[in-house]
Amino acid sequence: MKTFITTIALFISLLSFAQETTHTLKVTVPNATSDKGEMVFALNTKETFMVAAPVQSAAVKIEDGVATVTFENVAPGEYAIIVLHDLNGNQRMDFKDGMPAENYNVSGGQMSFGPPVFGDAKFTLKEDTEMSIRL
Template sequence: MKHLILTVALLITSIFSFAQETQTITVTIDNVTSDKGKVGIALHSKDTFMKAKPIAEMESSIKDGKVTVTFKNVAPGEYAILALHDANENGRMDFKENGMPLESFGASNNVMNFGPPQYEDAKFMVTNKDISLNIRF
């Protein structure tokens, strides 16, 4: 009897965990300065933003100054997105001698401050609907 109850409880738990809804986040950047190179787009949590490997990342070629990528199966929660136009395709952001970036970048919510993007400015919520974001460089 104990095994039957335990089996039923595990079955119900697994059904509910698989039933958790996930959403998509579609990101469009339509002001890339050239079609040269690639654009990298990274999905971050507060814990990974500007500190660690992103939750998910995508890379796209550029056509007519535009890029669109879609992150699928995103669980509800709070996130931020960082994007970089890696014009020379060396896999990193390049800087001038004075520390200013040589390549275009942007973040969700399009807040541009002096200095690096801040999570609190870039964060957004994923709830029960798919999201479309436009990021400006």
Template sequence: MRALTTLSIVLFLTMNFSNAQTEKSGNTITVTIENITNNNGSVLLSLHTKNTFMKGAGIKNEKSKIENGTVTVTFKNVAPGTYAIMALHDENENNSMDFDDSGMPKESYGMSNNPMSYGPPQFAYAKFEMTSKDLEMDIRF
């Protein structure tokens, strides 16, 4: 009887532990960029809220090697909310955007919603709503 009780406790704890490992606390956002001009360097992607947009690192940050001019990155466990994604082709692997003497970007970049802007990126144009469903999006450089 004691062995049966011990076995029951072990099975209960094992089942609870394995369920805790597979439980997720949010959904995923899968981003694909297909028009990268070369395979040099990597692509840096960051998930931002209004408070972090254009102010530094995002709340989630990913880095991906480029294969055949394409990257696909997944942000995992993203809670519902309003976000924007910024992407940079970091050709020289210095982890930042490079600018020419006139202040224009030397490296390709893009944002969620693919807005066409002639100035600094704006959260209002790049924002999207994350609900309780997984998202897939394409970003163009």
């Protein structure tokens, strides 16, 4: 009986080690031009960046030009964030004459002409992380 209980205890402890460690990612936009609308955040992998639904997303209120979101239970790996100041709350980027009509940026902050590129926006998540993305 003692061996059986020890075996069960060992099995349960091994299960806890088998579970993948996840992390928390806190992202702040410190410089919204107004509190109008909401800030939309999209956490993407290379496979979802600009082509599919993000791994996680959130829309939050802007207060005094600052918006902050916390993504929970994020597996270690390479990610990129797209952030959009959604002025009219329609949950998508609006365009005027083919150009974005609302402010946006990506992690890494490297904006060029044309759509964002995953390689410029990617970062590696290995631990709980806080980052800032300026618009």
